[in-house]
Amino acid sequence: MNKQEIYTHIEKLVFHNDIPNIELKQWEDIIHVLREVNLLAACYYRLEDENKLTLLPFFALKHMKSAAVYSLRQSEQVTFECKLLQEILNTANISSVFLKGAGYTLRKSKNSQGRVYSDIDLLVAKDDISNAEKALGKHAWCTKKLSEYDNNYYREWSHEIPPMFNIHRGTVLDLHHNILLPISGREVNVELLTKNSQNIDNTYTVLGYAATVLHSIVHLIINEDVSNGYRDILDIITLIEENDTPEFWQEITSLSSKLGFNNELYLALSLSEKYANLTVPNNILLSFEEQKNNRKLNFLLNHVYYFALQPHSPAVQTFKHNVAISIVYILGHLQKMPLKILIPHLLTKSFFSIRDQIFGKHHFDK
Numbered sequence: 001m002n003k004q005e006i007y008t009h010i011e012k013l014v015f016h017n018d019i020p021n022i023e024l025k026q027w028e029d030i031i032h033v034l035r036e037v038n039l040l041a042a043c044y045y046r047l048e049d050e051n052k053l054t055l056l057p058f059f060a061l062k063h064m065k066s067a068a069v070y071s072l073r074q075s076e077q078v079t080f081e082c083k084l085l086q087e088i089l090n091t092a093n094i095s096s097v098f099l100k101g102a103g104y105t106l107r108k109s110k111n112s113q114g115r116v117y118s119d120i121d122l123l124v125a126k127d128d129i130s131n132a133e134k135a136l137g138k139h140a141w142c143t144k145k146l147s148e149y150d151n152n153y154y155r156e157w158s159h160e161i162p163p164m165f166n167i168h169r170g171t172v173l174d175l176h177h178n179i180l181l182p183i184s185g186r187e188v189n190v191e192l193l194t195k196n197s198q199n200i201d202n203t204y205t206v207l208g209y210a211a212t213v214l215h216s217i218v219h220l221i222i223n224e225d226v227s228n229g230y231r232d233i234l235d236i237i238t239l240i241e242e243n244d245t246p247e248f249w250q251e252i253t254s255l256s257s258k259l260g261f262n263n264e265l266y267l268a269l270s271l272s273e274k275y276a277n278l279t280v281p282n283n284i285l286l287s288f289e290e291q292k293n294n295r296k297l298n299f300l301l302n303h304v305y306y307f308a309l310q311p312h313s314p315a316v317q318t319f320k321h322n323v324a325i326s327i328v329y330i331l332g333h334l335q336k337m338p339l340k341i342l343i344p345h346l347l348t349k350s351f352f353s354i355r356d357q358i359f360g361k362h363h364f365d366k
Contacts, residue, residue, distance in 0.1 A: 001022070001026050001029065003315065003316045003317070003318055004316075006026070006029050006030065006033065006315055006316050007310065007311070007316040009022065009026075009030055010030055010033055010034070010311065010316070011275065013030065013034075013043060014034075014039060014042075014043060014046075014230070014234060015234070015237070015275050015276040016276070017046055017047055017050050017052060019047070019052060019055045019056060024057060024059055027057060027059060027060050028059075029315050030060075031059075031060060031063050031064075032313070032315060033311050033313045033315050033316060035063075035067065036311065036312070036313045037228070037230045037231055037311045037312065037313065038115075038116040038228065038231050039114075039230065039231055039234065040063060040064055040067035040114075041064065041067035041068040041070065041071035041113075041114030041115070041116065042071075042111075042113065042114035042115065042231070042234070043064060043114070044064035044065060044067060044068040044114060045068065045113035045114045046113075046114075047064075067114070068114055070116075071113075071114045071115055071116055074115070074116060074117050075105050075112065075115065077117075077171075078101070078102055078105050078117055078120060079105060079106070081120055081166075081169075081171050082098060082102055082105075082106060082120065082204060083203075084139075085120070085122065085136075085173070086203060086204055088135055088136055088138075088139050089124070089132060089135065091135070092131055092132065092135035094124055094125075094128045094131060094132050094135065095124065095125065095128070095205070096122050096123060096124050096132070096205065097122070097123040097124075097194055097197055097205045097206060097207060098120070098121070098122055098123075098204055098205065098206050099121035099122065099123055099176065099179075099206075099207065099215065100121045100215070100216070100219065101115055101117050101120075101121070102117075102120045102121060102122070103121075103206040103207060103212060104212075104235075106200045106201075106204045106206055107198070107200060107206050107212075109212075109238070109239060109242060110238050110239075110241075110242050111234070111235045111238040111239055111242075118172065119163065119171075119172035119173060119174050120171065120172070120173050120174070121173075121174045121176060122173060122174070122175055122176065123176045123177070123178075123179070123190070123194070124175065124176070124177060125177065125190070126177040126178070126190075128177075129161060129175065129177045132175060133161055133164075133175065136164060136173070136175075140166055140167045140168050141164045141165070141166055141167075141173065142164060142165060142167055143161065143162040143163070143164050144162055144163050144164070144165060146162050149348060150162070153345075156183075157181055157182065157183040157337075157341075158181050158182075158183075159176055159177060159178035159179060159180055159181050159182065159187075160174050160175055160176040160177065160178075161175050177190070178190055179193065179215055179218060179219070180218065180222065180336075181336050181337070183336070183337055183338070183341060184222075184335060184336045184337060184338075185338065186222075186260065186335075188218075188259055189258075189259060192255070192258060192259065193207065193211050193214075193215070193255075193259065194207060194208075194211070195208070195211075196208030196210070196211065196251070197211070208251070209239070209243045209248060209251075210248055210251035210252035210255050211255060212239060213236060213239045213240060213252055214252055214255055214256055214259070214261060214265065216232065216235050216236050216239065217236060217261070217264050217265055217267075217268040218261055218264055219232070220232045220233065220236070220268065220309075221264040221267055221268060221305070222264065222332065222335045222336070223328075223332050224328065224329045224330075224331070224332025224333050224336070225329075225332065226305075226308050226309055226312075226325065226328050226332075227312045229308065229309035229310075229312075230309055230310060230311050230312075232309075233268070233271055233272065233275060233309055234276075236268055236272060237272045237275070237276045237278055240272070240278060241278070246281075249281055249283075249284050252265070253265070253284060253287060262288070262290075262291065263291060263294075263297060266288045266291035266292075266297065267297065267300065267301055267305060269284075269288075270301050271301065271305060271306060271309065274306060300331075303324070304324045304327050304328060304331075305324070305328065306324075307320055307321045307324035307325075308321070308324035308325045308327070308328040312325070333346070
C-alpha cells in the first residue's frame with residue numbers, strides 16, 4: 001500500500017469504525033500509525049461498542065487489546081492522582097477545575113475510553129496560583145528545573161506555572177490560571193468559561209459540556225504543536241456526538257461568541273464534517289456566514305489544518321503534510337505572542353539551544 005491508501009484505511013477505521021479487508025502486512029502499518037498517534041486503544045473501544053472486534057484479524061485484535069489494558073491502568077492512575085490533588089487543594093480552600101484528559105476521565109466521557117495520558121491539567125484562579133503551588137509543594141510536588149529565562153517565561157507570560165511533578169510517582173501536573181497565554185492578547189474570561197461547571201461525585205469539578213468542547217477546540221486550533229491533532233479532532237467529534245442536543249448547540253455558539261472563538265469553532269466543526277461527516281444543525285451553519293466567506297479561514301481549513309492534523313507518522317506523511325505542519329507551527333506561535341515579543345523569544349530560545357548543543361545542557365547550571 002502507498003501512503004494515501006494507508007491513510008484512507010486509517011480514516012475509515014478511526015472515524016467510521018470500518019474494518020479494512022487487507023493483508024496482515026498492511027495491518028502492521030495501520031497498527032504502527034495508530035500507536036504513534038495514541039489511538040490504538042480508542043479504536044478498540046469504538047469497535048467494541050459496535051460489536052466489531054470479532055471482525056479484526058487476531059494480530060490486530062491482540063495489539064488493540066493490549067493497548068486497551070494499558071490505557072485502563074492509566075485511567076485508574078489518573079483518577080487516583082486527581083483524588084489526592086483534590087484533597088490537597090480542599091485543605092488549602094482552593095477551588096479547582098480539572099481540564100482535558102483528566103476532566104474526560106472524571107466525567108467518564110466516551111472519549112476517555114482508551115486514552116493515553118502525559119499529564120494532568122488543573123485550573124485554579126489566578127489569585128490562587130501561588131497558594132496552590134505552595135500547598136502542592138508540601139506534598140512532594142515540585143516544579144521542573146528550568147533555565148532562568150524559561151522560568152520567567154512561565155511566570156510572566158504564560159497561562160500556567162512551570163510543569164510540576166510528584167517526586168514519588170513521577171506524575172506530571174500542569175497548573176493553569178487560564179487556557180491561553182495572557183501575552184497573546186486573547187486571555188480568556190475564566191469566570192465565564194467555568195460558569196456552568198459540573199460537579200462529579202460531589203468531589204471534583206469539570207467544565208460544563210459546551211465549555212469542555214470549546215476548550216478542546218481552542219487547544220487544538222491555537223497551538224503550534226498538533227502532533228496529537230488526529231486524536232484531538234476525534235475527541236471533539238466524540239464529545240459533540242455524545243451531547244448532540246439543541247441546548248448544547250445554543251450554549252457552545254453563545255459561549256464561543258462571548259469569548260471570541262467563532263473562527264476556531266467554525267474551523268473545528270468544518271474539520272469534523274470533513275473527517276467524520278459530523279452533522280451540524282442548519283441554524284448553526286447559518287450563523288457562520290461570515291466565516292464561510294473568509295478566504296483566509298477556508299484556505300487554512302482545506303489546505304493547512306486538514307492535512308496538518310492527520311497522523312504524524314512517516315507511514316502516511318507526505319511533503320504536503322509536512323508543509324501544513326510547518327505552517328501551523330508558525331501560526332501557533334503568532335497566535336500566542338505578538339511579533340515584537342515572538343521574534344526576540346525565538347532568537348533567545350535558538351541561542352540557548354545552540355549553546356546547549358555545543359557545551360552541554362547543564363554546563364551553565366548554577
